Amino acid sequence: MQSIITVGEILVEIMAVRAGEGFREPIELIGPFPSGAPAIFIDQVARLGAPAAIVGAIGDDDFGWMTIERLRRDGVDISAVAVHPGATTGSAFVRYRKDGARDFVFNIRDSANRHIRIDAAATAAIAAAGHLHVVGSSLGAGPVAAAVLEAMDEMKRKGGTVSFDPNIRKEMLDAPGLRAAMDRVIAATDLFLPSGAELHLFSDRPDCATAIRDLLDRGVSAIVHKEGAQGARYVDAGTDIIQPAFPVGELDPTGAGDIFGATFVAGWLRGLAPAENLRLACAAGALAVTRKGPMEGGSSHAELVHFLAGLAGR
Amino acid sequence: MQSIITVGEILVEIMAVRAGEGFREPIELIGPFPSGAPAIFIDQVARLGAPAAIVGAIGDDDFGWMTIERLRRDGVDISAVAVHPGATTGSAFVRYRKDGARDFVFNIRDSANRHIRIDAAATAAIAAAGHLHVVGSSLGAGPVAAAVLEAMDEMKRKGGTVSFDPNIRKEMLDAPGLRAAMDRVIAATDLFLPSGAELHLFSDRPDCATAIRDLLDRGVSAIVHKEGAQGARYVDAGTDIIQPAFPVGELDPTGAGDIFGATFVAGWLRGLAPAENLRLACAAGALAVTRKGPMEGGSSHAELVHFLAGLAGR
Numbered sequence: 001m002q003s004i005i006t007v008g009e010i011l012v013e014i015m016a017v018r019a020g021e022g023f024r025e026p027i028e029l030i031g032p033f034p035s036g037a038p039a040i041f042i043d044q045v046a047r048l049g050a051p052a053a054i055v056g057a058i059g060d061d062d063f064g065w066m067t068i069e070r071l072r073r074d075g076v077d078i079s080a081v082a083v084h085p086g087a088t089t090g091s092a093f094v095r096y097r098k099d100g101a102r103d104f105v106f107n108i109r110d111s112a113n114r115h116i117r118i119d120a121a122a123t124a125a126i127a128a129a130g131h132l133h134v135v136g137s138s139l140g141a142g143p144v145a146a147a148v149l150e151a152m153d154e155m156k157r158k159g160g161t162v163s164f165d166p167n168i169r170k171e172m173l174d175a176p177g178l179r180a181a182m183d184r185v186i187a188a189t190d191l192f193l194p195s196g197a198e199l200h201l202f203s204d205r206p207d208c209a210t211a212i213r214d215l216l217d218r219g220v221s222a223i224v225h226k227e228g229a230q231g232a233r234y235v236d237a238g239t240d241i242i243q244p245a246f247p248v249g250e251l252d253p254t255g256a257g258d259i260f261g262a263t264f265v266a267g268w269l270r271g272l273a274p275a276e277n278l279r280l281a282c283a284a285g286a287l288a289v290t291r292k293g294p295m296e297g298g299s300s301h302a303e304l305v306h307f308l309a310g311l312a313g314r
Numbered sequence: 315m316q317s318i319i320t321v322g323e324i325l326v327e328i329m330a331v332r333a334g335e336g337f338r339e340p341i342e343l344i345g346p347f348p349s350g351a352p353a354i355f356i357d358q359v360a361r362l363g364a365p366a367a368i369v370g371a372i373g374d375d376d377f378g379w380m381t382i383e384r385l386r387r388d389g390v391d392i393s394a395v396a397v398h399p400g401a402t403t404g405s406a407f408v409r410y411r412k413d414g415a416r417d418f419v420f421n422i423r424d425s426a427n428r429h430i431r432i433d434a435a436a437t438a439a440i441a442a443a444g445h446l447h448v449v450g451s452s453l454g455a456g457p458v459a460a461a462v463l464e465a466m467d468e469m470k471r472k473g474g475t476v477s478f479d480p481n482i483r484k485e486m487l488d489a490p491g492l493r494a495a496m497d498r499v500i501a502a503t504d505l506f507l508p509s510g511a512e513l514h515l516f517s518d519r520p521d522c523a524t525a526i527r528d529l530l531d532r533g534v535s536a537i538v539h540k541e542g543a544q545g546a547r548y549v550d551a552g553t554d555i556i557q558p559a560f561p562v563g564e565l566d567p568t569g570a571g572d573i574f575g576a577t578f579v580a581g582w583l584r585g586l587a588p589a590e591n592l593r594l595a596c597a598a599g600a601l602a603v604t605r606k607g608p609m610e611g612g613s614s615h616a617e618l619v620h621f622l623a624g625l626a627g628r
Contacts, residue, residue, distance in 0.1 A: 014328070014343065023376040024383075026607065029328065029343040061419045062337040069338070088421040091405075105375045107402040110424040293340065 001269050002130025002160070003051035007122070007151045008038030008138030009090055009113040010056040010081065012063040013254070013294050016095035022103045023093055033293040034067040035092060036113075037135040037167050040255045044262035044284065044298040046075035050269070053077035053129060055122040055151065057084055059112040064089035070295065080125040087112035094254065109141050116143060118150045126151050129160065131269055134185050135258070136166035136198075140175035149184060156188050163191040163265045166198040167257065187219070191268055193261045195226040208233075224264055224278070226257060232282055234274045243278040246286040246311060255294030260285035263304070283307045315583050316444025316474070317365035321436070321465045322352030322452030323404055323427045324370040324395065326377040327568070327608050330409035336417045337407060347607040348381040349406060350427075351449040351481050354569045358576035358598065358612040359447075360389035364583070367391035367443060369436040369465065371398055373426040378403035384609065394439040401426035408568065423455050430457060432464045440465050443474065445583055448499050449572070450480035450512075454489035463498060470502050477505040477579045480512040481571065501533070505582055507575045509540040522547075538578055538592070540571060546596055548588045557592040560600040560625060569608030574599035577618070597621045 014031030016023070034043070038054060045052040054076055058064025060083050067089065068078045090111035095103045118126070126132075132155040139145045152162055164185050172178065186192070186202045192215060194201065203211040212223050212235045222236040231244040263284035267277035283304045288297030299307070328345030330337070348357070352368060359366040368390055372378025374397050381403065382392045404425035409417045432440070440446075446469040453459040466476055478499050486492060500506070500516045506529060508515065517525040526537050526549045536550040545558040577598035581591035597618045602611030613621070 023346055024380040026345055026347050029345060031340050031343060032337055033340050062417070063419055066338040086423070088419070088424060091421070103376070105377055105402070107405065107421050107425070109400070110402060111421070 001050060003053065003128055004042070004045050004131045004133060004265065004269065005053045005055065005125055005129035005151070006038040006042045006133045006135065007055040007116065007148045008135050008144060009036040009108055010039045010054070010058055010064070010067050011036035011090040011092050011108060012067060014091060014093045015292070019096045019098045021097060023095060023105055032063050032066060032091070033295060034070045035255070035294040036090065037137050037165075037258050038133070039067065039071060040258040040295050040298075041133055041135065041165075041262045042076050043071055043074050043295050044259045045266050046071070047298045048263060048266045048301050049075070050266040053080060053125045055080040055116065055118070055125060055147065057082045057087070057112045057115045059083070059087040059089040060085040061089050063091060064112065074298075077125060080122040082115065082117075082119065082121070084112045084115045087115060114141060114143050116147045118147050122147070122151070126154055129155070131155070131161045131163065131265070133261070133265055134162060134164045136164070136168040136182055137172065139181040139185070140172045140178045142177060145177060145181045149181060152185060152188055161190040161269075162188050163193060163261070164189040165193040165257065165261045166201055167195070168198060168201070190221045191224070191265065192220045192222070193224045193226065193264065195257055196228065199225050222268070224281070226260060232260070232278055234278045236274070239274050241275050241278060243275070243282045246282055248286045248290050250289045252292045252297070253289045255297050256285045256288035259288040259298050279308065280304050315364060317367060317442055318356070318359050318445045318447060318579065318583065319367045319369065319439055319443035319465070320352040320356045320447040320449070321369040321430065321462045322449050322458060323350040323422055324353045324368070324372055324378070324381050325350035325404040325406050325422060326381060328405060328407045329606070333410045333412045335411060337409060337419055346377050346380060346405070347609060348384045349569070349608040350404065351451050351479075351572050352447070353381065353385065354572040354609050354612075355447055355449065355479075355576045356390050357385055357388050357609050358573045359580050360385070361612045362577060362580045362615050363389070364580040367394060367439045369394040369430065369432070369439060369461065371396045371401070371426045371429045373397070373401040373403040374399040375403050377405060378426065388612075391439060394436040396429065396431075396433065396435070398426045398429045401429060428455060428457050430461045432461050436461070436465070440468055443469070445469070445475045445477065445579070447575070447579055448476060448478045450478070450482040450496060451486070453495040453499065454486045454492045456491060459491060459495045463495060466499060466502055475504040475583075476502050477507060477575070478503040479507040479571065479575045480515055481509070482512060482515070504535045505538070505579065506534045506536070507538045507540065507578065509571055510542065513539050536582070538595070540574060546574070546592055548592045550588070553588050555589050555592060557589070557596045560596055562600045562604050564603045566606045566611070567603045569611050570599045570602035573602040573612055593622065594618050
């Protein structure tokens with residue numbers, strides 16, 4: 001199958017142990033966990049045994065080394081991850097509030113991630129890949145967005161495919177240039193994977209069905225609409241199926257959307273039937289929320305099959 | 315008495331709960347604690363009831379708000395702390411190794427601290443102060459060093475005094491411009507507070523006594539040589555005294571040097587006799603190492619007197 005590449009932020013995540021409001025006093029934390037939406041995505045691709053690579057940047061610090069060592073161990077090609085000795089690996093602090101909402105403190109924009117470029121190593125990695133996955137969270141920072149768009153143009157030029165997960169927090173939508181970058185990406189997107197209201201980011205049609213139709217009419221080949229605990233819907237020119245979510249005890253949803261997406265994208269490139277693929281992706285998302293830590297929730301194909309077999313046996 | 319001002323980094327510190335090597339796997343952490351050598355220094359000045367102000371910069375995030383709220387509550391004038399919405403408040407991760415050495419991951423250079431400038435608020439705060447304290451750790455980053463030197467030139471121009479604590483980690487000595495900035499600061503220093511081998515940063519004389527004499531000959535009015543658990547030595551043109559350290563159980567040494575220095579500088583400006591002042595500063599340093607968290611170790615004058623009275627009673 002085609003090798004999958006992504007371009008974007010590598011982070012560590014530090015989590016508050018207990019729910020509460022923000023970080024305004026010393027509290028118990030746990031971390032660093034490997035994180036960053038593109039990194040979580042590509043790690044899951046590799047765990048499924050699919051060829052995977054990432055273009056990224058870390059500082060010469062324990063946070064960065066830990067994260068790329070995890071990616072390498074799981075099978076991701078990290079030859080296009082640059083190490084910037086003067087910079088610090090990006091980080092995100094997260095605390096769940098009692099209502100399930102989250103407080104964040106981010107160190108991303110001014111971290112090593114701002115040094116992401118399509119250098120010689122990145123060019124070689126893109127040349128070896130047949131599919132690019134774009135995460136919207138990478139499009140908010142100028143230099144990273146430029147690298148993503150450069151990789152995208154090259155992937156399309158050589159006949160490769162593109163998947164796109166907006167993965168945009170409301171607070172990010174005002175970032176300078178973000179909207180323009182997202183519009184360029186959706187125009188090049190083959191497989192679109194919005195969550196919830198993100199479906200409506202690129203269509204002014206009022207309901208899901210007409211928004212999906214609008215996007216398909218404008219050149220997107222297939223859409224997977226993720227609706228969290230409600231499940232997911234797959235639509236292309238000839239198919240429209242819904243997979244209800246599998247009921248699991250949610251421990252930590254961070255990363256579940258990326259792991260769902262990685263599983264679907266890998267299956268799509270392998271040519272799996274949409275219904276089977278959607279079922280596998282929902283299984284991956286379900287397993288992800290039962291584990292603490294963004295990248296800890298990934299699963300191998302065997303684990304997904306085992307999980308689905310367990311459901312069938314009940 | 316003259317108001318004391320400092321210019322430099324405001325951070326939070328996140329500490330590993332248990333000793334070990336680095337941050338290459340998820341571990342238990344505790345934080346954020348208010349930190350940054352200049353911030354720890356000025357907080358202790360204020361705790362002693364002396365007029366105190368800081369020129370600094372934070373991001374619009376919980377880490378920054380927590381730290382300046384602590385400073386404000388303890389009595390520091392924070393009118394010259396700028397809030398930079400696009401930036402992240404600086405942070406430092408620290409883990410003690412089993413041999414007492416420390417591993418760090420820093421996010422300082424590219425944090426909000428790089429935006430420290432002598433703006434209108436800083437100019438007003440410097441105009442209101444009679445003494446500037448400089449910490450060498452602020453001199454490693456270009457824009458911050460420039461702000462420190464600008465404040466120093468203005469303080470000397472108007473006849474104020476300057477104290478200088480090199481507080482330099484070995485790893486920092488190669489930072490571009492650091493050496494030149496430190497040389498400018500030592501030339502303007504009235505009260506010099508080196509720790510251990512830092513005494514020899516500005517004199518090639520081989521032993522402590524001649525290095526001290528050399529510095530006094532070159533215009534430094536007084537030197538306090540901090541030697542950790544061995545105690546401290548005060549030398550000026552007519553005085554040379556040693557205060558042995560007070561024996562305490564060490565829990566966390568971070569910040570103790572800044573708290574020692576703040577206590578000595580405040581007493582020096584108040585005109586305390588050197589022997590009494592050195593005793594108070596050693597008491598402040600001793601109490602600081604018994605408390606976890608860099609700024610948590612500060613003490614009021616009453617606490618210092620109580621601690622010294624307790625020793626006398628034994």
